Amino acid sequence: MGAGDPKDPRRRRLLRGGLGLGAALVAGRAAAGTGAPDPKITELQPWTSGPGVGVEANPYGLPVRFEADVVRRNVPWFSADTISAVNFTPLHALDGTLTPNGLCFERNHAGVAEIPPEDYRLMIHGLVERPLVFTLADLMRLPRESHSYFLECAANTGMEWRGPQMNGVQFTHGMIHNVNYTGVRLRHVLKAAGVKPAARWLLAEGADAAAMSRSIPLEKALDDCLIAFRMNGEALRAEQGYPVRLVVPGWEGNVWIKWLRRLKLGDQPWAQREETSKYTDLLADGTAREMSFVMEAKSVITAPAPENPITHGKGPLVISGLAWSGRGRIASVDVTLDGGVNWHAARLDGAAGPKALNRFYLEVDWDGRPLLLQSRAVDETGYVQPTKNALRKLRGLNSAYHMNGIQTWAVDADGGVSNVELG
Numbered sequence: 001m002g003a004g005d006p007k008d009p010r011r012r013r014l015l016r017g018g019l020g021l022g023a024a025l026v027a028g029r030a031a032a033g034t035g036a037p038d039p040k041i042t043e044l045q046p047w048t049s050g051p052g053v054g055v056e057a058n059p060y061g062l063p064v065r066f067e068a069d070v071v072r073r074n075v076p077w078f079s080a081d082t083i084s085a086v087n088f089t090p091l092h093a094l095d096g097t098l099t100p101n102g103l104c105f106e107r108n109h110a111g112v113a114e115i116p117p118e119d120y121r122l123m124i125h126g127l128v129e130r131p132l133v134f135t136l137a138d139l140m141r142l143p144r145e146s147h148s149y150f151l152e153c154a155a156n157t158g159m160e161w162r163g164p165q166m167n168g169v170q171f172t173h174g175m176i177h178n179v180n181y182t183g184v185r186l187r188h189v190l191k192a193a194g195v196k197p198a199a200r201w202l203l204a205e206g207a208d209a210a211a212m213s214r215s216i217p218l219e220k221a222l223d224d225c226l227i228a229f230r231m232n233g234e235a236l237r238a239e240q241g242y243p244v245r246l247v248v249p250g251w252e253g254n255v256w257i258k259w260l261r262r263l264k265l266g267d268q269p270w271a272q273r274e275e276t277s278k279y280t281d282l283l284a285d286g287t288a289r290e291m292s293f294v295m296e297a298k299s300v301i302t303a304p305a306p307e308n309p310i311t312h313g314k315g316p317l318v319i320s321g322l323a324w325s326g327r328g329r330i331a332s333v334d335v336t337l338d339g340g341v342n343w344h345a346a347r348l349d350g351a352a353g354p355k356a357l358n359r360f361y362l363e364v365d366w367d368g369r370p371l372l373l374q375s376r377a378v379d380e381t382g383y384v385q386p387t388k389n390a391l392r393k394l395r396g397l398n399s400a401y402h403m404n405g406i407q408t409w410a411v412d413a414d415g416g417v418s419n420v421e422l423g
């Protein structure tokens, strides 16, 4: 006798134990209420009346067709052409913390480079004892590690500097992904070349037509950076930098050079386009923050969200979201239902490592009244996610980058959700 056997007393206990919540959840359903037979149970369904496809139908598996809406999306007005553009991770449709490879947002400045692995070269030169060139096979002979990290574009949520703009969490917060990378510590590769004592900075350059280049302080390069060739176990996707990208944990996405082809050691930064004209934060007084690398603690509720209205009426409601910090681990996340009058400690699910996405949940009993939902992350340094207005007071309105303010979703009595801001 097993737990599935109707005569099993354990099964009866389970059913009885679950009745309270179960009754509340099905209360609104006609079939359950009337006692009429549910044809989905009583009638033979097509998926039962014949076999499905065989194991050769999908040598590389794809999502089930009912999930065809779960895709990256872009906004047409972002740029004149999609070769220099961004698309957004569908955060509203995901749970847990890892982003599936096919759903990782893309930000390309000159389209996706396609590099045959045998043609890949990584050059290391400048202030080194021995300039070196690595092939992909060379890199794969060095000691390897795997770590999960978030990558957030500095422009994520940037549209919201001037007030609520985008009515969907995919567009307000979707320039982020969280991937388990396998690769070689950058410091192993730099040590092989022998860094000269005068070296202070590293130039990382991509092999794409944009030749995207950024200056990185040597201290960070020798710390936790990876030269990665796997994402979530498989080869990098072309759009994520196949065959090799730089992983710069906790720092703005722009420095995570894709299609990495060159590392140059120097004694000062290079003043590349992406660290002067772009990816700097123009302040109210006309000066600019430069090299604002770290992505500060941030969080967002992914359900309910504009794409995830409450459709089940009052009763048990699962509030879920993501929290992250470029300075390390998330210590706690608080959630408010009333625009910040009362805060409740959310439950952090599982133990996320430093500089990675954390999943949080808060289970509540919704009374059907309108809500003003917010989440607020605190990281291990004690930094508390600020309000958007606090950030505006500090940095003015000129910036398009580093907006990590608290997001507000208004839930109306029908369960509809919209992007709002409290004055």
Ligand SMILES: Nc1nc2c(c(=O)[nH]1)N[C@H]1C(S)=C(S)[C@@H](COP(=O)(O)O)O[C@H]1N2
Binding pocket: 104, 105, 106, 107, 108, 109, 110, 151, 152, 153, 154, 177, 205, 206, 207, 208, 210, 211, 212, 239, 240, 252, 253, 254, 255, 256, 257, 258, 259
């Ligand atoms: N070579 C190269 N590296 C690049 C870029 C690029 O256009 N070319 N875009 C950068 C920017 S601005 C971001 S936010 C991240 C995006 O990484 P993703 O496409 O994996 O999301 O890659 C960075 N690395």
Ligand SMILES: [Mo]
Binding pocket: 107, 152, 153, 154, 155, 253, 254
């Ligand atoms: Mo970016």
